[in-house]
Amino acid sequence: MNDGTKTWLRNAYKEFYFRSSESIEFPEDIGSREFGYIPFGGGMVRHLSFKSRGEALAEILKQSPSSVYCSNARYEFPARPIEEKGWLGAELIFDIDATDIPTPCKKGHDLWYCEKCHASGKLPRPPKCTKCGGPPAEFHGTCETCLDAAKDHTTRVVGFLTGDFGVDPEAIKVYFSGNRGYHLHIFDKRFDVLDQAARGEIADYMRGASLPLSQTIASTLRRRPPSGPQGAGWTRRITGYVDERRQDYGGTLQKLVSEAVSSQRAMVDSSVTTDIHRVFRLAGTLHGDTGMSKARVKSFAKFDPQEDPVVLSARPVKVKVDFHPHFRLKHKDFGPYKSETVEIPTFAAVSILTRGLGEVA
Numbered sequence: 127m128n129d130g131t132k133t134w135l136r137n138a139y140k141e142f143y144f145r146s147s148e149s150i151e152f153p154e155d156i157g158s159r160e161f162g163y164i165p166f167g168g169g170m171v172r173h174l175s176f177k178s179r180g181e182a183l184a185e186i187l188k189q190s191p192s193s194v195y196c197s198n199a200r201y202e203f204p205a206r207p208i209e210e211k212g213w214l215g216a217e218l219i220f221d222i223d224a225t226d227i228p229t230p231c232k233k234g235h236d237l238w239y240c241e242k243c244h245a246s247g248k249l250p251r252p253p254k255c256t257k258c259g260g261p262p263a264e265f266h267g268t269c270e271t272c273l274d275a276a277k278d279h280t281t282r283v284v285g286f287l288t289g290d291f292g293v294d295p296e297a298i299k300v301y302f303s304g305n306r307g308y309h310l311h312i313f314d315k316r317f318d319v320l321d322q323a324a325r326g327e328i329a330d331y332m333r334g335a336s337l338p339l340s341q342t343i344a345s346t347l348r349r350r351p352p353s354g355p356q357g358a359g360w361t362r363r364i365t366g367y368v369d370e371r372r373q374d375y376g377g378t379l380q381k382l383v384s385e386a387v388s389s390q391r392a393m394v395d396s397s398v399t400t401d402i403h404r405v406f407r408l409a410g411t412l413h414g415d416t417g418m419s420k421a422r423v424k425s426f427a428k429f430d431p432q433e434d435p436v437v438l439s440a441r442p443v444k445v446k447v448d449f450h451p452h453f454r455l456k457h458k459d460f461g462p463y464k465s466e467t468v469e470i471p472t473f474a475a476v477s478i479l480t481r482g483l484g485e486v487a
């Protein structure tokens with residue numbers, strides 16, 4: 127990324143923060159949170175602390191960084207090194223990313239490309255560019271199927287929380303991550319004190335990772351009377367699914383049980399849920415790779431992840447693109463581009479520029 131591109135990106139983000147600072151959602155107890163940010167082209171700055179919303183906003187506007195983060199934990203001394211912060215508790219969080227969900231479309235939009243000659247092809251990535259021998263890099267794209275899958279798994283997390291953990295739906299705030307997934311913040315004090323291991327158990331439960339083998343479950347089901355008790359939690363999910371389909375199912379009971387699990391588990395990223403010292407993208411700020419906002423999702427039925435979080439301006443900019451596959455934003459198609467200069471809206475240019483796949487012309 128050259129200096130001209132860096133400055134252009136910073137100005138595009140600054141313009142948004144200047145115009146829409148009220149869309150940034152600060153958590154309660156600002157003074158006990160750790161903040162951090164990543165400047166364009168720079169490394170992570172952490173262990174910052176602000177006394178008020180005004181003070182935090184002033185810094186965000188001044189830096190106009192690529193990403194802004196805030197801890198889900200509260201600390202006695204948020205600006206000190208981790209071991210001296212004095213941890214006071216942390217809201218439970220979940221991260222659902224389309225990258226972690228096996229969707230069949232990935233074969234089509236995940237590619238390797240050559241940084242030298244801009245040739246590209248399907249994964250797996252060859253050791254050397256098949257055309258010029260240059261260094262190949264990977265490109266992970268996204269599509270409506272992936273975004274729908276992420277939405278689906280997020281709905282499942284909400285189902286686990288309300289159905290199995292007794293969480294009040296009002297206590298769950300869902301956000302689009304700004305890229306290809308969703309973040310859930312749970313404002314239920316029962317979870318705030320949990321340590322890493324306990325949070326890991328919750329994540330494993332949702333991923334179906336702590337369940338007995340499908341073979342074992344199948345043999346238990348075989349011994350169960352045909353209209354026996356449904357149980358609770360996963361037992362209810364599995365028996366319900368199996369009972370509904372068992373009659374006309376062609377495969378084995380074990381296979382049907384596996385299906386019951388894979389179609390109802392939620393692929394949350396365990397490493398995010400279990401990290402109690404994490405800084406998390408601040409709600410209402412822009413994603414550093416896409417320029418899309420970490421937007422609050424009030425209604426899943428109405429939320430369009432290729433439209434609603436697209437908040438940067440449509441002002442056209444000339445970009446010299448090395449390589450970028452087709453993508454879709456605001457109901458418009460862009461690309462595929464290869465070694466060409468194009469004039470596109472600011473909101474579409476950002477993801478090409480941040481990934482180093484082009485420069486401002």
Ligand SMILES: [Zn+2]
Pocket residue numbers: 240241242243244245255256257258259260
């Ligand atoms: Zn090449």
Ligand SMILES: [Zn+2]
Pocket residue numbers: 229231232235267268269270271272273
């Ligand atoms: Zn896809």
